[in-house]
Amino acid sequence: MPWLHLKDLASLGRTCRALAATAASLNLLRANDIARGLERFPVPVFNIVDHVLYPLFSYSPFSILRSSPPLLPWGSLSRPPHKTPSNARPPSPSADICPCVASNSGQILESNSATNHSQLCMEADSPPISKRQREMPPLCGHLLEGELAYDGDSRLHCLSMSSKSDEWVPSNEFLSIIECGPACGCSLRCKYRVTQHGLSVKVAVLKDHLKGWSLRAMDFIPKGAFVFQYAGELLTTMEAQSRQRLYDELRKTQAEFAPSLMVVREHLPSGNLCLRLIIDATHVGNVARFVNHSCDGGNLQPCIARLSGSPIPKLVFFARCDIGEGDELTFSYGDVHGCETHPCFCKTAACKGFLPFEET
Numbered sequence: 001m002p003w004l005h006l007k008d009l010a011s012l013g014r015t016c017r018a019l020a021a022t023a024a025s026l027n028l029l030r031a032n033d034i035a036r037g038l039e040r041f042p043v044p045v046f047n048i049v050d051h052v053l054y055p056l057f058s059y060s061p062f063s064i065l066r067s068s069p070p071l072l073p074w075g076s077l078s079r080p081p082h083k084t085p086s087n088a089r090p091p092s093p094s095a096d097i098c099p100c101v102a103s104n105s106g107q108i109l110e111s112n113s114a115t116n117h118s119q120l121c122m123e124a125d126s127p128p129i130s131k132r133q134r135e136m137p138p139l140c141g142h143l144l145e146g147e148l149a150y151d152g153d154s155r156l157h158c159l160s161m162s163s164k165s166d167e168w169v170p171s172n173e174f175l176s177i178i179e180c181g182p183a184c185g186c187s188l189r190c191k192y193r194v195t196q197h198g199l200s201v202k203v204a205v206l207k208d209h210l211k212g213w214s215l216r217a218m219d220f221i222p223k224g225a226f227v228f229q230y231a232g233e234l235l236t237t238m239e240a241q242s243r244q245r246l247y248d249e250l251r252k253t254q255a256e257f258a259p260s261l262m263v264v265r266e267h268l269p270s271g272n273l274c275l276r277l278i279i280d281a282t283h284v285g286n287v288a289r290f291v292n293h294s295c296d297g298g299n300l301q302p303c304i305a306r307l308s309g310s311p312i313p314k315l316v317f318f319a320r321c322d323i324g325e326g327d328e329l330t331f332s333y334g335d336v337h338g339c340e341t342h343p344c345f346c347k348t349a350a351c352k353g354f355l356p357f358e359e360t
């Protein structure tokens with residue numbers, strides 16, 4: 001029964017009282033935590049709009065390669081226990097500097113300046129750092145342009161790409177962050193691994209009568225705090241195109257169907273495309289699949305995070321401003337409105353009337 005789709009569970013529940021009780025308790029378990037214990041906090045679902053108990057998809061805190069055969073919506077028989085209490089914080093950085101600056105002998109090569117962190121991402125038993133490496137610009141913990149990304153509270157403190165001032169100006173441009181990763185000798189406690197601990201704030205999924213499911217903050221989230229990554233299936237362009245055609249067909253017949261296919265493109269200063277990251281959270285994903293679009297940019301800042309030594313970047317979100325408990329979490333899906341078919345209900349002053357859509 002734990003693997004069954006909501007509809008099959010309901011049919012089975014109608015056959016006898018014992019199965020009805022089991023189906024009801026399974027439904028309650030699912031609605032109390034859509035993340036199935038895979039995140040630091042349970043993610044409850046609330047719906048006073050209709051009788052759908054919870055959305056159907058497979059929860060994964062991290063992106064996976066295209067799942068074939070598809071995962072079942074409720075993957076495991078035994079529900080994994082919450083490993084940490086719900087009020088636990090991510091592992092706090094153990095020291096002021098990243099441990100991967102330590103040499104083989106355990107001696108610290110760099111001083112406590114975060115801007116000196118560059119040379120550093122090396123295995124503990126890797127060869128000593130060369131003069132050339134010492135002179136390399138900083139990498140981990142920095143934005144692509146070299147600015148330091150995080151302040152002492154692990155909050156994103158800077159700087160839109162277009163503004164070089166110290167004041168953080170929210171922007172629709174994606175920031176690009178480099179974090180410590182598999183190529184570094186440091187542990188998960190390193191302060192340059194802010195985006196690597198899964199969901200970092202309490203959220204809940206709520207049904208909205210116009211936009212479908214939506215995501216709400218269940219706690220105050222300070223400006224600059226990491227919120228979550230956008231996890232889903234990583235697709236090739238060809239796979240994405242064929243899925244998009246299928247989703248367009250499904251939308252014609254199923255009013256409730258809300259696909260969550262995101263395409264992020266990165267360009268070189270020359271304008272040439274250098275990265276296309278396609279994440280489909282329609283079937284497999286995390287809480288970010290419930291974030292709706294807002295034409296004014298919303299309260300989440302999307303960023304591309306690269307982990308040192310990992311070939312595939314991630315799409316991650318930080319709070320663009322202070323976010324109050326109960327606020328809906330939103331971001332801008334894009335500026336291009338190529339095909340005006342799906343009405344937007346963001347209700348902001350900047351609303352363009354339709355959801356962004358671009359043929360790629």
Ligand SMILES: C[S@@+](CC[C@H](N)C(=O)[O-])C[C@H]1O[C@@H](n2cnc3c(N)ncnc32)[C@H](O)[C@@H]1O
Nearest residue numbers: 211212213258260289290291292293344345346
């Ligand atoms: C990433 S999902 C967001 C969660 C979705 N609302 C759901 O029910 O699963 C994207 C889909 O949500 C809907 N959506 C998101 N933002 C919207 C908005 N501002 N107005 C209307 N629909 C929106 C669209 O159907 C879109 O394809």
